Amino acid sequence: MDYKKIADEISQKILSYHEDTSGWKVAKSTNNIIVSWKPSTEYSGSIYRGEGIIEEVPEKVIPFLYIDEHRNKWDKSLKHYSILEHIDQDTVICRSITDSHGMGLISSREFVDLVHIRRYEGGVVTTNGISIDYEKCPVNSSNVRGFNYPTGYICSPLPENPAHSKLVVYIQTELGGLLPRAVVESALPNNIISFITSVQEEIKKFYQDNSRMDYKKISDEISQKILSYHEDTSGWKLAKSPKDIIVSWKPSKEYSGNIYRGEGIIEEVPEKVIPFMYIDEHRRKWDKALKHYSIIDRIDQDTVISRSITHTYGMGLISSREFVDLIHIRRYDGGVVTTNTISIDYEKCPVNSSNVRGFNNPCGYICSPLPENPAHSKLVAYIQPELGGLLPQSVVESVLPSNVVSLIINVREGLKKCYQNGN
Structure with missing residues (x-):
């Protein structure tokens, strides 16, 4: 149809x-x-x-x-x-x-x-x-x-x-x-x-x-930060580059760790890629890093609050973590579509003893049509998580580049299956 x-x-x-x-x-x-x-x-x-x-x-x-x-x-x-x-x-x-x-x-x-x-x-x-x-x-x-x-x-x-x-x-x-x-x-x-x-x-x-927290103001601030990361091309150092995915890093201005940037080509247009990446009925199917993902509130047409719980990773070095994030979708000229995210305190999903609560400093995806092939996109992911608990930062930093590579690979594979099945 x-x-x-x-x-x-x-x-x-x-x-x-x-x-x-x-x-x-x-x-x-x-x-x-x-x-x-x-x-x-x-x-x-x-x-x-x-x-x-x-x-x-x-x-x-x-x-x-x-x-x-x-x-x-x-x-x-x-x-x-x-x-x-x-x-x-x-x-x-x-x-x-x-x-x-x-x-x-x-x-x-x-x-x-x-x-x-x-x-x-x-x-x-x-x-x-x-x-x-x-x-x-x-x-x-x-x-x-x-x-x-x-x-x-x-x-x-x-x-x-x-x-x-x-x-x-x-x-x-x-x-x-x-x-x-x-x-x-x-x-x-x-x-x-x-x-x-x-x-x-x-x-x-x-x-x-919902007036106690100004979600619009937060969304505007985070969107501006993600755009600034994308525009500032200085200081990035290569962390990992398998085949056609590149992961780079540099010291974060938000916390004592690093910000990571992952880049890869996706064989779909941005308007299909970005919804696939954050809408829960899609993400639960393709994101192998998560054992739970749900949208727990919608603030407006382009802004949601999500809850995610990761699997253990780094060969068991890092136990599962819970994140509660504000996610805002923003579009720019030229068909560019972005997600702009930060962890928040949300009274309907308080911290509990069942999960270690992590914190995502400003992170997001920027998805742009490829000039040479507008039916495909360049996806750039920015992440800078604090995982909480007693983990040494060096352990966290050692596994994040591989996680970014896996994310981009999972998006590619999941998108192909999704649109081959007529969704």
């Missing part, structure tokens, strides 16, 4: 709904939410439009709406929501099961949707979705399968207050089963109002809970 083509087509349709202001009729309105409708051009029912103001910027609103660990907490209309697969950085396949609604007139429904995030000029961020057949989640007798025709959210900064957003929701849903269309149409306006109200209320609570 050509997910990119589908995502492009649906994004264009959602934009066309937004630009066509004719024919809408008010179905229901509250003090600050308006729901309108008109006949759908996709099926025999109606398309509904809900409009409301959200007291956050679009780049914070949209991730809150579709990322599973957020949506499961706030969306009262769903009894299950999960992301089944990440197609790329901005495209996922998700599964949702609704609660019954309309005072029990409409039983729960299951949806499997392709959802694509797209940005436009002026800080506008959108989701663009449609139901699909997905072989890993077939229709079964446990749930009535519904179908979402092109649906989406368009979130735009308010001109009079750019720290707030206007959220516009478009839905056109076939619920399946034997429900009369009139029953469905009578319930949908209330559902949209409840949805927008839940977003307005819950997003305030979420960002109040």
Whole structure:
């Protein structure tokens, strides 16, 4: 299935709904939410439009709406929501099961949707979705399968207050089963109002809970440091160079050890390489250095908190370590995609006696298209970990070059398998 083509087509349709202001009729309105409708051009029912103001910027609103660990907490209309697969950085396949609604007139429904995030000029961020057949989640007798025709959210900064957003929701849903269309149409306006109200209320609570640590400020600072490491080509000394991978080092400015740089060619474009390296369902499969890896929180579309536990390495000299890291994805001109990482204290994952807690000083990956072959990339990895415990620094330094080589080799091999399998 050509997910990119589908995502492009649906994004264009959602934009066309937004630009066509004719024919809408008010179905229901509250003090600050308006729901309108008109006949759908996709099926025999109606398309509904809900409009409301959200007291956050679009780049914070949209991730809150579709990322599973957020949506499961706030969306009262769903009894299950999960992301089944990440197609790329901005495209996922998700599964949702609704609660019954309309005072029990409409039983729960299951949806499997392709959802694509797209940005436009002026800080506008959108989701663009449609139901699909997905072989890993077939229709079964446990749930009535519904179908979402092109649906989406368009979130735009308010001109009079750019720290707030206007959220516009478009839905056109076939619920399946034997429900009369009139029953469905009578319930949908209330559902949209409840949805927008839940977003307005819950997003305030979420960002109040996360305001104690300024993740954006940290992300900006670490991104700047990783870029500075990349631009400063002086002082690097060769540590290891098997075949077509080069590992270099120089004294770190962050701690008493060294910073290591690994360089290698990856046969994929940066926009495929970087998600593969940090998204948990991929990394758990390819990174042989880790016995556990999970994303434990998503701060926004491009920022996550991860937890990783290493295997022992250095022939058992170094026991397993646990890291809790802030990871921020940043893009630059010319198709360059980067990760920018530092270990943090995170109250939901405190230090415990089960694992030695390590600390990653600013580290990251910079992935750039090869000028001579833009379908391939040059990957440069920067690492400078403090492993904690009572290990002599010399033991740590002796094994890190081999670990960097193994990382790049594992990425190459894992990527080939992943995209050969159609992911």
